[in-house]
Amino acid sequence: MKKYFPFLDWMFNYKRADLSGDLTAGLTVGVMLIPQGMAYSMLAGLPPIYGLYASTIPLIIYALFGTSRQLAVGPVAMVALLISSGVGALAELGSTEFISLAILLALMVGMIQLSMGVFRLGFVVNFLSHPVIAGFTSAAALIIGFSQLKHLLGFKIEGGKVHELLVNVFQNLDKINYPTLTIGVLAIATLLIVKKVNRKIPGPLIVVLLGIAAVFGFNMAEVGVKIVKEVPSGLPVFGIPEWDMTSFKALLPTALTISFVGFMESIAVAKAIQSKHKNYEVVSNQELIGLGLANIVGSFFKAFPVTGGFSRTAVNDQAGAKTGLASIFSAVLIVITLLFLTPYFYYLPNAVLAAIIMVAVFGLIDFKEAKHLWQIDKRDFTLFMVTAVGTLFLGIEEGILIGAGLSLLMVIYQVSNPHIAELGKVPNSEQFRNINRFDDLIQDKEILVVRFDAQLYFANLSYFKENLQQMEAKKPQLKYVILDAKSISSLDSSAVHALHDLIEDYEQRGIKLYIANAIGPVRDILQKAHIVEALGAHRFHMRVIEAVNDIKGRQEAFDKTYTLQTNG
Numbered sequence: 001m002k003k004y005f006p007f008l009d010w011m012f013n014y015k016r017a018d019l020s021g022d023l024t025a026g027l028t029v030g031v032m033l034i035p036q037g038m039a040y041s042m043l044a045g046l047p048p049i050y051g052l053y054a055s056t057i058p059l060i061i062y063a064l065f066g067t068s069r070q071l072a073v074g075p076v077a078m079v080a081l082l083i084s085s086g087v088g089a090l091a092e093l094g095s096t097e098f099i100s101l102a103i104l105l106a107l108m109v110g111m112i113q114l115s116m117g118v119f120r121l122g123f124v125v126n127f128l129s130h131p132v133i134a135g136f137t138s139a140a141a142l143i144i145g146f147s148q149l150k151h152l153l154g155f156k157i158e159g160g161k162v163h164e165l166l167v168n169v170f171q172n173l174d175k176i177n178y179p180t181l182t183i184g185v186l187a188i189a190t191l192l193i194v195k196k197v198n199r200k201i202p203g204p205l206i207v208v209l210l211g212i213a214a215v216f217g218f219n220m221a222e223v224g225v226k227i228v229k230e231v232p233s234g235l236p237v238f239g240i241p242e243w244d245m246t247s248f249k250a251l252l253p254t255a256l257t258i259s260f261v262g263f264m265e266s267i268a269v270a271k272a273i274q275s276k277h278k279n280y281e282v283v284s285n286q287e288l289i290g291l292g293l294a295n296i297v298g299s300f301f302k303a304f305p306v307t308g309g310f311s312r313t314a315v316n317d318q319a320g321a322k323t324g325l326a327s328i329f330s331a332v333l334i335v336i337t338l339l340f341l342t343p344y345f346y347y348l349p350n351a352v353l354a355a356i357i358m359v360a361v362f363g364l365i366d367f368k369e370a371k372h373l374w375q376i377d378k379r380d381f382t383l384f385m386v387t388a389v390g391t392l393f394l395g396i397e398e399g400i401l402i403g404a405g406l407s408l409l410m411v412i413y414q415v416s417n418p419h420i421a422e423l424g425k426v427p428n429s430e431q432f433r434n435i436n437r438f439d440d441l442i443q444d445k446e447i448l449v450v451r452f453d454a455q456l457y458f459a460n461l462s463y464f465k466e467n468l469q470q471m472e473a474k475k476p477q478l479k480y481v482i483l484d485a486k487s488i489s490s491l492d493s494s495a496v497h498a499l500h501d502l503i504e505d506y507e508q509r510g511i512k513l514y515i516a517n518a519i520g521p522v523r524d525i526l527q528k529a530h531i532v533e534a535l536g537a538h539r540f541h542m543r544v545i546e547a548v549n550d551i552k553g554r555q556e557a558f559d560k561t562y563t564l565q566t567n568g
Helices: 007-012 016-042 049-053 055-065 077-088 096-118 121-126 131-147 151-152 160-171 178-197 201-218 245-274 284-299 310-318 325-345 350-362 365-376 377-394 396-416 461-473 493-509 521-526 531-535 543-551
Strands: 422-425 432-433 449-453 478-482 514-517
Touching: 007 178, 007 422, 016 077, 016 201, 016 310, 016 325, 049 325, 055 284, 055 514, 077 096, 077 131, 077 245, 077 350, 077 396, 096 121, 096 284, 121 245, 121 284, 121 396, 131 151, 131 350, 131 365, 131 377, 131 396, 151 160, 151 178, 151 350, 160 377, 160 531, 178 201, 178 350, 178 461, 201 325, 201 350, 245 396, 284 310, 284 521, 310 449, 310 543, 325 521, 365 377, 422 461, 432 449, 449 461, 449 543, 461 493, 478 543, 493 514, 493 531, 514 531, 514 543, 521 531
Parallel strands: 449 478, 478 514
Antiparallel strands: 422 432, 422 449
16 A cells, blocks of 8 residues: 555654654745745746645645655746746737646646556656756756846846847847846845855745835835736635647647656656655656646646756755655645735735746756766767757757657667677686777687677667678688677577578688677577577587687587576
């Protein structure tokens, strides 16, 4: 039961000593969620109240069905931007239709994630490599940050792509509302200072309170400072999202993108935090189920798609969260806010919400990772940059598709072009090593020793044969080829056919093939495919040195007819 209902594990083993940490962490994260939820709702193109709706039921559902005990689920900037760009292409931001589609999107994301979890498809996200995710995240952070300039500068900015937006800003600098800009800059400065002093201090709440006080006290709404105005009070009413097949098809690409990106963001931070705690395990497929149920049930209470957030999870852990009860406490605080505190947000300036978003997302720009990749792997650096540039100039969904495509191409390239090496004997030993990595290795002009470091199958057969031919060409007196098969994990039918062809070709050319170090499963295939019969059992050896000794006739006590065992 605990496998499917993870909360049973911490609930029945709950310690009184954990309560203070859970309560403190829950209230701290709840206080962060109030302004962040409203800010990310605005970023998504929805009225601020929907950010609070998304911070209640989903948190409780994840706490019950998720495996991480510190992950803080709720609205996040990345998902909010995907909602804005995906749903924004179908309906006007903030309109009734837009809101309806955003809620339907939560249901679709939940269904996709739940299905992936049930059918154990969590491995699919592994096709998005770390450089791709880092590049996508960095570019998306820039897009999110620049999208808030309209609220920070106080005038409407046209242009969808970053370069279009910046051009529009520079062309309309005379329209800046300086009271709005002053509030935004001071809010950013305050957030950065508080973040540097102590991350546990609820900086977003502080700037929200100061912003409300400034607008109300100095009547700044009269000089053009945009404010949130009326925020409805009360809890969201249960209702099944409206949908039709046309909307479903139109939203499907966005739903798939959010499902993958949201899960990757969530599982990355969940595993990072879990590494500090050894009393539980984060299970990827159960995480998909937990997030999926959180989004499905949340959609019935007017929530837009949610996932685990980096900053809130870090604060949740630092504040002492021990179990999922911390998230439930956060949700309770949001419920209290919805019932009694929403009227106090009337004078909240949009510039403050923009500042909260900008400070949160600019920390996601990974300059260190770009520098690190440049130093250690130019290929991964290229993946990072192409994904980042593609996301910046083409769009969010296009960027992640480019990244996913590049990741798959890289996987295909690597499995099609694995490492292959010619080996030489280390002096005064029985070991063989790569001749391109070690000096003074002993090589025999009549013997070629080759090691292939991958499974041998249809995708890399051409590469294997081409490299083998190049090595053979360097040994005009070649009489023997020894295949060191210790790194070959399996053979498919195409590889079997290729080996038969190779044996036949070698026989015609007067070359004998020996195989050493073959593991049990590979030996099984070689026997069933009659390759052992074609070569003769005496050409199979446990080690390369034994094959060499056999060839040179120096083997005295060793039984040439090494029996191929089917286990081991």
